[in-house]
Amino acid sequence: MRLIDTRSDYKRRRINDLPAMSKRELDLKVIQTNKDLLMQALVKKYGKSKALECFNDYFNKINKLDTESVKYFV
Numbered sequence: 001m002r003l004i005d006t007r008s009d010y011k012r013r014r015i016n017d018l019p020a021m022s023k024r025e026l027d028l029k030v031i032q033t034n035k036d037l038l039m040q041a042l043v044k045k046y047g048k049s050k051a052l053e054c055f056n057d058y059f060n061k062i063n064k065l066d067t068e069s070v071k072y073f074v
Contacts, residue, residue, distance in 0.1 A: 038058075042051035 039051065039055055042054050045051070046054060
């Protein structure tokens with residue numbers, strides 16, 4: 001592991017070296033980064049409370065579609 005400086009908050013964060021990560025770890029990191037970026041964009045556009053509501057609605061709809069699609073394939 002190595003430490004890097006982030007420009008946004010000037011705190012030191014511990015990250016894994018990318019070559020040492022498995023594909024699953026990389027996918028999880030990308031998904032989390034995308035969720036963070038989506039939340040930041042929603043907060044910038046709507047404010048905190050409305051952004052959280054939109055964020056939850058969005059992922060509830062995705063999860064509902066995933067569970068419904070599984071029913072059709074089983």
